[in-house]
Every structure is written in structure tokens, then in C-alpha cells.
Amino acid sequence: MADILVPIVLDNLIKFGTYEANLLRGVRDQVDTLESDLRFIKVFLKKSAGTRNDPFVEELVNQISDAALEIEDAIDAYAARVIEERRRNLLGKLFHSFGHAKVLHGVANKTTTIKEKVQNIYNNKEKYGIGEADQPSVDDEEAEQSSIEKRRRNVEEADVVGFEKDTTTLIDQLTNQSNLQRDVLSIHGMGGLGKSTLARKIYKDTRVLNHFACRAWVVVSQRWQARTLLLDVLKSFKQISDETSKKVVEELKDELHEHLKGRTYLIVMDDIWSTEVWDAVRVAFPDESNGSRILITTRVRNVARHASPTPPHDLKLLDENESWELLRKEVFQGRECPPDLIQLGKKIAQSCGGLPLSIVLLGGTLAAENKSYQVWLRFLANVNLYLKQGISFQTLSYNHLPPELKACFLYLGLFPEDSEINVRDLIELWIGEGFIQSDRSTSIYDVAEDYLEKLIDRSMIQVATKRLDGGVKTCRIHDLLRDLCIEESRRDKLFDIYSIDNKVSLNRKSRRLSIHSVEYPNFDLPPCARSLFFFGVSFNPLSKSVSEQIYKSTKFIRVLYLFELKIDKIPSQIEELIFLRCLYIKKCRVEYVSSSIWNFRYLETLHLDFYGMGSLRKGIWSVMKDLRYLHVGRRLALDLCNLPPRSLVGEPFWNLQVLSWLRVNQNAALVIAKFPNLRKLGLIFDGESREEDEVEKVTASIRRLESLQSIKIRKYWRYPMEVGTRLNSLPSTLTKISLKYDGSPFDWDTFKVLARQSHLRVLKITTFAPQQPHDVSVVAGEFPQLQVLKLRNLRIKTLEMEKDAMPKLESLFIKTCEFLEYLPEDELLRRTNLQLVEVIGWKVQDKLKTMLSDFKIKHPATPCKINIIEL
Structure with missing residues (x-):
């Protein structure tokens, strides 16, 4: 917990000291001492990460958590x-602030004491076994991993189903005679997915x-x-002599290289966690263009990419039928399942979320039980208790994460089970929460997206849906990993959950509370909470008691997230949440x-997307000043037409990077100009025009x-005015444009204007209006960088394309364009860079x-994949 908590507290302390230096007058020395000590402690935590087996060090780490x-x-x-x-007289200020300064001074003294203990440990490094950062510990942790590995190998011997296609694909790649160079193939996926089982089946x-003339299998592990x-x-090839056993690494590389020369070999390296493994041994495997292969299994995609340019073979979760087939085999060992148990068995299998390891573990337990309906019904009611056996397999992956990724990973456990989590919301x-640390040279969004990619690469997060540009749109987490998040977070007081399935007493010291319930209970919110979800x-109401507590009892809240609720009103008391950094009111019904x-x-961060009333202009x-992200739902689009002109004069707001939706009017151009660092912008053109050059003013601001x-x-x-035809000379940084026309036909002159935008990579055009069928042609030189094109509800009859038009197009999506009859073959479909054409419609022309x-x-x-989907 301390590894996660200290960097967050340190970052919050630095931020606060920067933003509100005037609030800290009289206690600046204590704050500086706290900051200095926390920096020192942060370094200690990193260096001692793998040496927590000493009781003294462990106790000190616990003290650090409490002090933070x-x-x-x-x-x-x-x-x-x-x-x-601030509203009181000077004497009152001095009196009350002095009392809190004493408290602050006491905390600083406590932290300094801890720092002295840390220094004592550094002075006795050998005694406590502290060396370089992130060195692995031994003893108990090693014994635990050994036990886990043993159970994992037992599971792998099971006859796991669903690998027939994977087996054929990989064996074809291993034995492919058209590629004789030594090649490295990889099997990638989360723990328990069956990577080693598949590799063993192939082996x-x-x-x-x-x-292959010779084969070897080695287990690598962390x-x-x-x-x-x-x-x-x-050892797989010969008896090891005393002379060989005494050789150093370089000598062993030479001996192995010599032994493999002139022979076709297959080496399986199971369970690799680090890119350094391949770097350390690669020269021992000769490449004589005879078709030799190395096959690795890993939970970390970056390991697979590092070892070979060949894309990794990603294992998928089992579907419902495969899950039931595997459970049935485990329980009945070839015998028939009684008919009255089939539906129960399918529900038990489904509860495993397609993870073979969980299914096999449950199957082993069920095999020892009576095969009766009542026994299986009780088992289904308590299936989560049995599934917890599998958490230890995922703990290895969690322990291997660096501290900055641990907090981000655990955070996913706050969301309800089986949620598809919006990635942009998650990053905000x-x-x-202060989980993302960034220097001024790197955008904080870029760092956050890098963290997300690392968690995906390490198989801790699953991609649910992708955006058109290939980025991750939504993600999810497997139930077993979510259980791990909840277990770790509850123990470390990171967060707690109240739900229909988990009506346990809340940890009063938890800093974050997530409540998932059909009817919100009346209970006391923890006063130390920093985040409430x-x-x-179906818009169930938020109880008045809980609502009042949000604004009165939990004044230290930094994150407030309200989703799909019915709320009477957001009262003026909300301003009591003086530390609020992130507010989401999403898909709610709010009266006022x-x-x-x-x-x-x-x-x-402010995200307002609800049905309701209220003024969103005033104030x-x-x-x-510090707002970085502002999203107001289309129904509430910011209408700033009545703002006094003097409010738009003055210094720009440099921090805002995301703004949507802004209703365009006579002040829109001035508003956009106030935010020079915008990365994403959403505009709504609605109502009657007030000035003839209104659109031109807006586009000038965009440029x-x-x-x-x-x-x-x-x-x-x-x-009444056309918008798209004014979108010329756009910023060179602008790569994605989405146009949606509600009730008005699309002007195809706009298409030609956009065709000249040399930096455009993604274009989406949608219309909800009748218009005459239109033939579209793209000539050479147009859309030179476009990679993704999506056309929806457009009355296109034919799409003609010259050879050098859209030369970099990779994906073409055509949805509900019911009149389309033709796509060019040679000029489009046979292009080597085109990967996907997807045609979706209620009726696709014969x-x-x-x-x-x-x-x-x-x-x-032809590499292009063609999908035709009729709704």
C-alpha cells in the first residue's frame, strides 16, 4: 500500500503547495519538511520493494502507510x-489556523522519525538485505510461487478444449518450409488462459x-x-558433466550453440516475464536457415514483440459452449452428465468467465462431490468462494507490476462486474486521483495512455471495443482479476465496495467507496473518503440521506462519480466540496x-451528461482556471450567447484540452479563442444564424x-448555413474529423474541401436526412493521409476511386448506405494496405x-477482409 500511497500523497502535496502557497503561510517550513521526507521515503520504498520479508522493514512500511x-x-x-x-476576522484566522499548524507540525515530526528509521536501515543494508531497486525477494514468496507453479502445471495436464484451431495454426507456422530462417513464435494471454497447455500440446x-531433430522445454518464470x-x-539433449556444470554463462552459450549447429531444433521457453531473458540467451541459438524455431509463452505482449517481429498468437477466452464442454470433461471424465444437471452445469461454467484455469479448478472440486441437483445448486450459490482459489495465479501478475501501474490496475475494481469501462473516463x-505522474515535457494524457497500454500488454486489462483510429474505446477486466482488485484494495484501504452481492460492513478508513445497488441504502459515508462512486x-433514486452526506460530511472529496441515477437536485451545497477535482454526472435524471x-x-475534469434543468451559463x-476537461452532453450543450462580452476578455485559459459540446452562436469564436491548447473540440450548430460570417469566425478560431x-x-x-465547406486550412495537428447532419442533407462540396486536408487520417460522415442518390468519386491526390473512412446513412450509389486516391486507406466502413451498388476492385479492394471493408445495413443491395x-x-x-452484415 505504501508504494502506491506515498507517490500520490507527495504529488498532491506538491500540487497544493504550488496552487495555494498563500494558504500555507506560517506552516511552509513543515510542508517543505514533509515534502523532503516523502521524497526520501519514496526512494526507500522503491529500493526495498523486493526485500519486505524482514519483519522490521515490513512494520516500517506499514508505519509509512499510516503516516502518509x-x-x-x-x-x-x-x-x-x-x-x-477567509471570511472571519483576522484574530479568528490566527487562532484557528494556529491549532491546525500544531497538528501539521506533529505529523511532520512523525514523518521525520520514520525518515530516521529508514536512514538506519540504509546504514545496515546487508543486515536487511536491501540492494538495488526491484530485486526479487526469496523465502516465503519463493515458496508461494513454487506452490502456485506446481498447481498450474497440474492444471495444464488437463484436456483443455477450444485449442484445435490454435494448435493447427501454430504447428503450421512452426513447420512452415517456406520460411527457413530461425523464427521466434509466441503465445500471449492472461494467467490461467492455457498458454502453457497449448504449448505442451504442440510440443x-x-x-x-x-x-525437428531435437527439442527442449524450459520454464523461465519471474x-x-x-x-x-x-x-x-x-539437459534436454545430454547428460551434464561436472565440467559443464562449472562453466560460466558465456561458456555455456558456446557449448549450446555448438551442440545445436547443423540440427533443426525447437526450444520452448515457458512463462517469460522480461525482455532481458531473450537478450541474455539469443546468441546460443544458431540461425542456419534450416527451419529451427523458438516458441515462448508470456503474459506480457512487449516480451513477445521484443523477441520477434512475428505478431504474437493471442489466446482468447472460451465461449459458453467450450466452457461447458471443459467443465463436463473435468467432472464426468468421459461419462454422460445427468440431464437434470446440464443447465446448472452451464451456469457454473459461465461463472468462470471463459478462463480455462478457473473451470478446471471448479471441475476438480465438483468431481469429488455428489452428482445431485441440490449439491450443485448450493455449489452455484457459493461459486465465488471456490473461484478465489484462482486468485493466487493472478497475484503473480499483480506483484510483477511497478507501483505506478498497481494503483491504476486496482482502480478498475471500483466498477460494477462485467462493466465495459469507457477508457477516456478511466484516464480522467x-x-x-493523482495516479498519473508527468513532467512538463510529456502530456499527462500521453502518460496515462501509456499506462493503459502497459496494462493491456501485461494481460491485466482486456480490450472490449476500439475506436476507428485503432485506439482503445472501452475495456473490461476479468471477474477473477476484479476479485483480486477488491481483495487487495480492501486490505490496503484503497477502496471498498457496497453492492447487492456484497453488503458487508464498510471499512471506515477506506479512501474510496463505490456503491452499486438497485436501492441506495441509508448508511454513514466514511468521513475520510476522497472518492465516491x-x-x-434504471435511474434508481439516490436517497436524501446519502445525498446530504455527500455535501456535508465528506468535505475532502476529490472525485465524485454519479452514474444512471435519479437525483432531485444538485444543490448549492455542492460548493462545500472545496477540494473536488473530478466530477461526473453521467446518464442521470436530474430535476435541477x-x-x-x-x-x-x-x-x-467536469463531465455533465443528464436530463434536467438548470443554468449552465452563469458563473x-x-x-x-484549472479545468482540463469539460464535457457537457448534447442536450445541455453550452450556450454562451448571453454572456456579457467583458467576460470573454482577459488572459486565455491554458489548461483546457477537451471541450464538448459548445453551441455555436455570435460568441462562439471568442470562446474558442480563450482555450489555445485544445486537443479535442465538439461543436453544435443549431438554431437561426445571427450573423452572416458566424461560421467563418468560428473556423478562423479553429485554425x-x-x-x-x-x-x-x-x-x-x-x-441555415453550410458548415463543412468552410473547413479549409485547418491546423496541421488535426487528424480526425467527425461530421453529423441531423435533419439536413450532407453537402458533397464539403467532401471535396476535406479531400484537400493533407493531415486528415480519420473521417466520419453521418446524416439523418433524405437526399437524392449520389455518385461519389475520389481523384488522385485527394485524402493523401486518410487511413479510416466511415460513411453512414448517406445515399451513395457508387464510390469511384482513382488509383492514387486515398493511398493510405486501411479501413472503410459503410453503414446503412442502402443505395450503394458498387465499389472499385482494382483501385480499392486489391490494395495491399487495405485491411478491412465492412458493409452494414438493413438491406444491402444484391x-x-x-x-x-x-x-x-x-x-x-487479397489481404483485405470483407464483412457484409445485414441488420
Whole structure:
């Protein structure tokens, strides 16, 4: 816990000291001492990460966690009191602030004491076994891993189903005679997915036995040594002499290399966690262009990519039928399942979320039980208790994460089971919590996306859906890993959960609370909470008691997330949440919202998307100083037409990077100019025009946005002027444009204007209006960088394309374009860089279906995948 907590508290302390230096007058020395000590302790935690087996060190780490929480409480309490007393007379301020300064001084003394203990440990490094950062520990942890590995190998011997296609694919790659260079293939996936099982199945296959002159299987795991690995490979081929066993690493590499020369070999390296493994042993495997292969299994995608340019073979979760087949085999060992148990058995199998390891573990337990309906019914009711056996397999993956990724991973456990989590929301929440550390040279969003990719690469997060540009749109977490998140977080007081399935007493010291319930209970929220999440179902009401507590009892809240709730009102008391950084009111029904929604000094993220009433104009600029992300749903789009002109004069707001949706009017151009660092912008053109050059003013403002990457424009039928034809000379940074026309036909002159934008990579065009069928042609030189094109509801009859038009197009999506009859073959479908053409519609023209079907038959080797989906 300390490894996660100390960097967050340190970052919050630095931020607060930077933003509100005037609040810390009189206690600056204590704050500086706290900051210095926390920096020192942070280094200690990193260096001692793998040496926590010493009881003294472990106890000290626990003390550090408690001290960090005290620091956070003391600083927040001091700041809150000073802010409240700004309205009081000077004597009152001095009196009350002095009392909190004493508390702050006491916390600083405690932290200094801990620092002295840390220094004592450093002075006795050998005694406590502390060396370089992240060195692995031994003893208990090693014994635990050995036990886990033993159970994992037992599971792997099971007859896991669903690998037939994977086995054929990989064996074909291993024995491919058209590629004789030594090649490294990899099997990638989360723990328990069956990577080693598949590798073992391939290793024993007769086609592999007959193809390779010699084979070796070595288990690598997290703690590995190059010398041990080389000896293990050699042991597969010959008896190890005393002379060989005494050789150093370089000598062993030479001996192995000499032994393999002139022979076709297959080396399986199972369970690799680090890129350094391949770097350490690769020269021992000769490449004589005779078809030799190395097969590795790993949970870390980056390991697979590092060892070979060949894309890794990603294992998938089992579907419902495969899950039931595997469970049935485990329980009945070839015998028939009684008919009355089939439906129960399918539900038990489904509860495993497609993870073979969990299914096999449950199957082993069920096999020892009576095969009766009542026994299986009880088992299903308590299946989560049995599934917890599998958490230890995932603990290895969690322990291998660096501290900055651990907090981000655990955070996913806050969301309800089986949720598809919006990645953009997740990143904003990570940033609001202080989990993302970034220097000025790197965007905090880039760092957060890098963290997300690392968690995906390490198989801790699953990609649910992708954006058109290939980025991750939504993600999910397997139930077993979610259980691990909850277990670790509850123990470390990171967060707690209240749900229908988990009505346990809440940890009063938990800093974050997530409530998932059909009916929100009346209970006391923990006063130390820093984050509150409320997930509703079908707009169930938030109880008045809980609502009042949010604004009165939990004044230190930094993150407030309200989802799919019915809320009577967001009252003016919300401004009591003086430390709020991140506020989401998403998919809610709200009767009234007070303009106090803008009265937050530290707000960085604001997401308002609800049905309701209230003024969203009054006081808007008061929140803009630190705001980085502002999203207001289309129904509530910011209408700033009545703002006094003087409010738009003055210094720009440099921090805002995301702004949507802004309703365009006579002040829109001035508003956009206030935010020079925007990366994403959403505009709504609705209502009657007030000035003839209104659109030109807006587009002129857009041209000056030197960081703009993405723009979305929605035009309604009430807006009389054309928008798209003005989108010329856009910023060179702008790579993604989305146009949606509601009630008004799309002007194809806009298409030609956009065709000249040399930096455009993603284009989406949607219309909801009748128009005459249109033939579209793209000529050479147009859309020179476009990679993704999506056309929806457009009355296109034919799409003609010259050879050098859209030369970099990779994906073409055509949805509900019911009149489309033709796509060019040679000029489009046969391009080597085109990867996907997807045609979706309530009715796809027979002429187009026939043409695409014939094309696939005539050109089976064309890399383009063609999907035709009729709704």
C-alpha cells in the first residue's frame, strides 16, 4: 500500500503547495519538511520493494502507510479550515489556523522519525538485505510461487478444449518450409488462459516430433538466471558433466550453440516475464536457415514483440459452449452428465468467465462431490468462494507490476462486474486521483495512455471495443482479476465496495467507496473518503440521506462519480466540496442543477451528461482556471450567447484540452479563442444564424488551435448555413474529423474541401436526412493521409476511386448506405494496405453483395477482409 500511497500523497502535496502557497503561510517550513521526507521515503520504498520479508522493514512500511494518510488528512484539514476562515476576522484566522499548524507540525515530526528509521536501515543494508531497486525477494514468496507453479502445471495436464484451431495454426507456422530462417513464435494471454497447455500440446504433437531433430522445454518464470536456463536446455539433449556444470554463462552459450549447429531444433521457453531473458540467451541459438524455431509463452505482449517481429498468437477466452464442454470433461471424465444437471452445469461454467484455469479448478472440486441437483445448486450459490482459489495465479501478475501501474490496475475494481469501462473516463479518473505522474515535457494524457497500454500488454486489462483510429474505446477486466482488485484494495484501504452481492460492513478508513445497488441504502459515508462512486440501475433514486452526506460530511472529496441515477437536485451545497477535482454526472435524471456547479477552485475534469434543468451559463468562467476537461452532453450543450462580452476578455485559459459540446452562436469564436491548447473540440450548430460570417469566425478560431487533434461537428436542420465547406486550412495537428447532419442533407462540396486536408487520417460522415442518390468519386491526390473512412446513412450509389486516391486507406466502413451498388476492385479492394471493408445495413443491395462475394472468390489472397452484415 505504501508504494502506491506515498507517490500520490507527495504529488498532491506538491500540487497544493504550488496552487495555494498563500494558504500555507506560517506552516511552509513543515510542508517543505514533509515534502523532503516523502521524497526520501519514496526512494526507500522503491529500493526495498523486493526485500519486505524482514519483519522490521515490513512494520516500517506499514508505519509509512499510516503516516502518509495522516499527512493527507492534516494538510486537507488545515487547508479547509483556512479557506473557511477567509471570511472571519483576522484574530479568528490566527487562532484557528494556529491549532491546525500544531497538528501539521506533529505529523511532520512523525514523518521525520520514520525518515530516521529508514536512514538506519540504509546504514545496515546487508543486515536487511536491501540492494538495488526491484530485486526479487526469496523465502516465503519463493515458496508461494513454487506452490502456485506446481498447481498450474497440474492444471495444464488437463484436456483443455477450444485449442484445435490454435494448435493447427501454430504447428503450421512452426513447420512452415517456406520460411527457413530461425523464427521466434509466441503465445500471449492472461494467467490461467492455457498458454502453457497449448504449448505442451504442440510440443507433444507427432507432426512436431517428426519435423525437428531435437527439442527442449524450459520454464523461465519471474525469477530466472541465464546460467540456469542454458543448463536446463542442455539437459534436454545430454547428460551434464561436472565440467559443464562449472562453466560460466558465456561458456555455456558456446557449448549450446555448438551442440545445436547443423540440427533443426525447437526450444520452448515457458512463462517469460522480461525482455532481458531473450537478450541474455539469443546468441546460443544458431540461425542456419534450416527451419529451427523458438516458441515462448508470456503474459506480457512487449516480451513477445521484443523477441520477434512475428505478431504474437493471442489466446482468447472460451465461449459458453467450450466452457461447458471443459467443465463436463473435468467432472464426468468421459461419462454422460445427468440431464437434470446440464443447465446448472452451464451456469457454473459461465461463472468462470471463459478462463480455462478457473473451470478446471471448479471441475476438480465438483468431481469429488455428489452428482445431485441440490449439491450443485448450493455449489452455484457459493461459486465465488471456490473461484478465489484462482486468485493466487493472478497475484503473480499483480506483484510483477511497478507501483505506478498497481494503483491504476486496482482502480478498475471500483466498477460494477462485467462493466465495459469507457477508457477516456478511466484516464480522467486516474488523473483526478493523482495516479498519473508527468513532467512538463510529456502530456499527462500521453502518460496515462501509456499506462493503459502497459496494462493491456501485461494481460491485466482486456480490450472490449476500439475506436476507428485503432485506439482503445472501452475495456473490461476479468471477474477473477476484479476479485483480486477488491481483495487487495480492501486490505490496503484503497477502496471498498457496497453492492447487492456484497453488503458487508464498510471499512471506515477506506479512501474510496463505490456503491452499486438497485436501492441506495441509508448508511454513514466514511468521513475520510476522497472518492465516491454511485452506480445506478434504471435511474434508481439516490436517497436524501446519502445525498446530504455527500455535501456535508465528506468535505475532502476529490472525485465524485454519479452514474444512471435519479437525483432531485444538485444543490448549492455542492460548493462545500472545496477540494473536488473530478466530477461526473453521467446518464442521470436530474430535476435541477444549481449554478454552484461552477464554484470549485481545483476542478480539473467536469463531465455533465443528464436530463434536467438548470443554468449552465452563469458563473462558468469561475471554474476555468484549472479545468482540463469539460464535457457537457448534447442536450445541455453550452450556450454562451448571453454572456456579457467583458467576460470573454482577459488572459486565455491554458489548461483546457477537451471541450464538448459548445453551441455555436455570435460568441462562439471568442470562446474558442480563450482555450489555445485544445486537443479535442465538439461543436453544435443549431438554431437561426445571427450573423452572416458566424461560421467563418468560428473556423478562423479553429485554425489558430495549434494543438487540436480531433473535432466533432453536429449540424441541425434549423441552422441555415453550410458548415463543412468552410473547413479549409485547418491546423496541421488535426487528424480526425467527425461530421453529423441531423435533419439536413450532407453537402458533397464539403467532401471535396476535406479531400484537400493533407493531415486528415480519420473521417466520419453521418446524416439523418433524405437526399437524392449520389455518385461519389475520389481523384488522385485527394485524402493523401486518410487511413479510416466511415460513411453512414448517406445515399451513395457508387464510390469511384482513382488509383492514387486515398493511398493510405486501411479501413472503410459503410453503414446503412442502402443505395450503394458498387465499389472499385482494382483501385480499392486489391490494395495491399487495405485491411478491412465492412458493409452494414438493413438491406444491402444484391448487386453489391454479389460483387463483393465474387471478388473474394476470385482474389482469395487479397489481404483485405470483407464483412457484409445485414441488420
